[in-house]
Amino acid sequence: MPFLRHYLLLDANEVGGITYRLFSDGQPGIVIPLTENMLISTSDYLFGQQLPSMFIYGQMSVYRDLKIQGQMALLVVVLRPFALHLLFGMPADELNDGIFLPTDLFGPDVIPFERKMAKSKNLHEVINTLESFLLERFQKSSGLNHDLLLSLELINRHQGLIKMENLLKELQVSERQLERHYRRQIGVSPKKFMNIIRFQHFLKIFSALSPARKLTAAVYQAGYYDQAHLHNYFKTMTGITPMEYQLKVNKLAINFMQF
Template sequence: MQLPPTAALSSIVKHYLILESDRNIHSNYRLFSDGNPGIVFHYKNQFKQLYHNDVAQQTQPRSFVYGQITHYYDLQATGSLGMVVVVLHPYSINALFKVSADELNNSTINLIDFYGSEVHEIEAQIQSAKCSHEIIAVIEKFLLKKMTAAYPTEAAFNQAISLIYQHKGIVTVEGLLKIIPVTERQLQRKFKHYIGINPKKFADVIKLQHFLKLLKNHPPDDKLAAIVYDSGYYDQAHLNNWFKKSSGVTPLQYRSNSNLLAINFMQM
């Protein structure tokens, strides 16, 4: 279930995802980047998480913050699934937590590390809530207290991110620099601070997400070639390579997966 934020939080929060299941006990899931960081609240069983450069699995905290994901990773359910994902705008890590966004890349940071013991009370209220709307109300009350800034005030960054979204990621850094009055080094620094990754990598993620949205509305029995070029890829081999690198599966494997919890989150 996807729910919008209240207007007062819309500059920080894109939307909320509420994911529930009592059937997927010990199922495996895969998560890859959609360009957005987030905050997760588990109110049932937590996932075990395995990054592909780690040896052992780690159980996720009851509530945590995650930054930009630069490579896919796998999760395993340990029981019934019940979680809220606060999907943030790409720049919201800096606004909410007052840290450079790149410090949280590929990280799962316990929310307590940022906000202390008051998080226990929020977690208890979420677990005792009777419905999804009560859960969201608890989270929004908490976030409204913590939000002291919204959109970054850097005009060059604002213009760059707007152009990337406007062109659905099909834009080069050189193209951005022809429009935005900054040097490449300045632009790289702004993206690292506010988003966590450089503008090229961010544009690549947005381009892939554009392809996934086209794929969602594409007839399942049609070949992918019709939307490859519309998504900004040179050919299907180029798409396949980038897709496999980003998600660990091919576009056809992704399309045949009937267990998508979100556009970048699927049961394996």
């Protein structure tokens, strides 16, 4: 629980293919295919290549489309913001906007785990194998900076609306120190992380509105200056307008939808 946020399980059979759009919620993740006969494509990973047993993605600054053909069963493991740094011990900002195979980050140590995953007969076994492997890795990690953990708690409690000066006063650290901790252990600056959390807060408010209700109320409730500012940020983050997002019916999570 301290390292994993939640699981998403996708299960479908579409010969013509399905496209899923994923955009940042401040959390990296691991994608594990549960079937062998599907084709997968992203801007980094093309159709026709052999599908890996799993791949890992870092913090995202732009949306990413995942295109899948054939019978599909896919497990998405959504991690806590700092989890990749704990797993690999490398600066998290080196993983931003990237898709990585297990051996890219774990090295040959991951091969026995991949073989065990391949032999797992059902979802329960896959999750047990994954959690055992991750827990072993986390136990070997050097731990997290206390100021970073407290700042995450404060940012989430204030839904991204806390001022930087108030955050620094509460932590009693300099902005430069906090920035260094964030880039190394989370991958983005504190201000960018606050923007992501505030945007997620807006999406929760906005998703609860009926299409007939105006966008303005949600914009100001989430702390944005005006509708135009939010509209531009929304299009950059998701690739669609707020109204297009609101009318999308196939949302698997606030930041994950079927196209």
